[in-house]
Amino acid sequence: xxxxxxxxxxxxxxxxxxxxxxxxxxxxxxxxxxxxxxxxxxxxxxxxxxxxxxxxxxxxxxxxxxxxxxxxxxxxxxxxxxxxxxxxxxxxxxxxxxxxxxxxxxxxxxxxxxxxxxxxxxxxxxxxxxxxxxxxxxxxxxxxxxxxxxxxxxxxxxxxxxxxxxxxxxxxxxxxxxxxxxxxxx
Ligand code: 5GP
Numbered sequence: 246x247x248x249x250x251x252x253x254x255x256x257x258x259x260x261x262x263x264x265x266x267x268x269x270x271x272x273x274x275x276x277x278x279x280x281x282x283x284x285x286x287x288x289x290x291x292x293x294x295x296x297x298x299x300x301x302x303x304x305x306x307x308x309x310x311x312x313x314x315x316x317x318x319x320x321x322x323x324x325x326x327x328x329x330x331x332x333x334x335x336x337x338x339x340x341x342x343x344x345x346x347x348x349x350x351x352x353x354x355x356x357x358x359x360x361x362x363x364x365x366x367x368x369x370x371x372x373x374x375x376x377x378x379x380x381x382x383x384x385x386x387x388x389x390x391x392x393x394x395x396x397x398x399x400x401x402x403x404x405x406x407x408x409x410x411x412x413x414x415x416x417x418x419x420x421x422x423x424x425x426x427x428x429x430x431x
Contacts, residue, residue, distance in 0.1 A: 246430045247328070247356050248338045248423055249346050252363030253393050255373040257409045258340045261363070264416045265338055265423070272336045272423065275327050278304065281319035284379045294324070312348035317388055323349065332356050336427060343399040350402065357430045361419060362403040367393055
């Protein structure tokens with residue numbers, strides 16, 4: 246089973262993903278492929294697999310990617326090999342944007358997908374972005390806020406839409422969702 250967490254940058258996806266992995270031993274994450282430069286806190290091969298633009302385009306050409314998208318001028322995508330291998334033994338939780346989620350829902354036929362969208366008020370989002378440890382630039386903050394309306398317009402494709410205003414509450418709801426959905430996947 247693949248659990249997809251979406252929501253604009255700053256919605257708390259990363260923190261929630263880490264908490265869920267800590268609390269549920271059968272849930273793990275897989276790295277996405279990306280061409281962006283590593284940020285503080287990134288662990289190459291674990292948070293992301295960092296590729297050059299040429300390497301990424303080669304993988305697209307060779308049909309090694311389930312879905313990909315371009316954000317802030319960088320490629321992001323899901324490796325077929327990594328997802329197929331990992332889904333054989335356990336539940337995967339992955340942070341993917343709305344376009345990637347839409348593509349995966351159309352292309353992944355053998356793996357159950359549960360999609361969760363995390364909402365956050367726009368004004369609170371700016372505040373969270375400004376206070377991130379990786380300190381995005383003003384330009385980057387504006388780019389991410391512009392993305393907000395687009396992502397919000399796509400929430401209809403999600404199985405669950407949650408407002409993340411209390412981390413503990415959100416994590417325990419997601420934990421319950423995963424437990425219940427995995428029972429249905431038996
Ligand atoms: P960041 O650079 O802040 O880590 O991620 C930027 C955006 O890329 C986020 O919205 C995240 O959900 C998205 N993203 C991460 N991995 C993937 C992926 O494998 N596929 C797609 N389509 N988007 C991804």
